[in-house]
Amino acid sequence: MSVLLEVIATTVADARIAAQEGADRIELVTAMGEGGLTPSVGLIEAVVAAVSIPAAGVPVNVIVRPHSRSFVYDADDYAVMLRDVRAVKEAGANGIVIGMLNANGEIDRDGLSRAIDAADGMAVTFHHAFDETRDLRAALDVLLGFDAVTNVLTSGGKASVLNAQPTIQELVKQAAGSHCTVLAGAGLTVDAIAGFVSATQVEAVHFGSGVRVGGTGLAPVDAEKVAQVKALLNVSGIAARVR
Structure with missing residues (x-):
């Protein structure tokens, strides 16, 4: 099987193109x-509906x-986040993408536990807040203690x-055999992906600007670039795990 390809969508059209191209x-x-x-509940519902039309469907994880x-949240922030988590589930999404830290630059375990309960x-994907922790290896150990966390998005x-x-190679080895997949992202390009996967042995990659028109974040998803990345990943020979 190929390396898992996750693509950021900001519109229904983005999601539809990404799903159609693999x-x-x-x-x-x-x-x-x-x-x-x-995103809004309306957008979540529309995207879930748009990419669920194919027989298998494409999972939608919502930030x-x-x-x-910052990634340090107060009580009011958590009240909002937990309501949003429940709304995401109600809208039919596959999962949430979330992250929270304490003032010491460590993962907020209590906050994460509450989000998992609401989910x-x-x-659950723990997002780029991971990259702002003081010790990435120690932070990954914390996440490996949460069975619900199936991905950690990181740029190392x-x-x-x-x-x-x-x-990334070290983190992949650390997570090997666990329930949690290292999802590598930020700065990936079509030209660099094959070498990156070969060097790091990642099982999942995350693309934003790298598969958009002109390589800019505000542009729409570029169908040709998604197809190119998917084709390159298909020959990698690394098993993908959709979670």
Whole structure:
């Protein structure tokens, strides 16, 4: 099987194109330029409906992030986030993409536990907040203690994951055989993907700007680029796990 391909969508059209061209999973966000914020319920419902038309369907994971100030949240933020998590489930999504830290730069275990409870069985991806932790290996150990966390999205602590290949390789080894897949993303391009996968042995990759028209975040998804990435991943020979 091929390496799993996750593509960011910000519109129904984005999601439809990505699904048609072979994306294995959609991450639905709004405000991509701010790192992604929680989309509206209407958009979630429309995207889930649009990519569920094929027989197998494409899973939609939805970011739950109330603002872009930081990943340290107060009680009001959590109240909003937990309501949004429940709304995402009600809208028919496959999972949530979420992350929270404490003031010491560590994963907020209590906050994550509360989000998992609200998710009520949905898949949970811990997002790029992971890259702002003080110790990535220690943070991954924390996440491996949560059975509900099936993916950790990371750029290896760098602005571009292409500059963090040794770190990604270490994280992949650390997570090997567990319930949690290292989802590598940020800075990936069509030209670089084959070499990156070969070097790191990742089982899942995450594309945003790299599969958009002109390589810019505000542009629509480029069907040809998604198809190219999918074709390159199909010959990688690494098993994908859709979660």
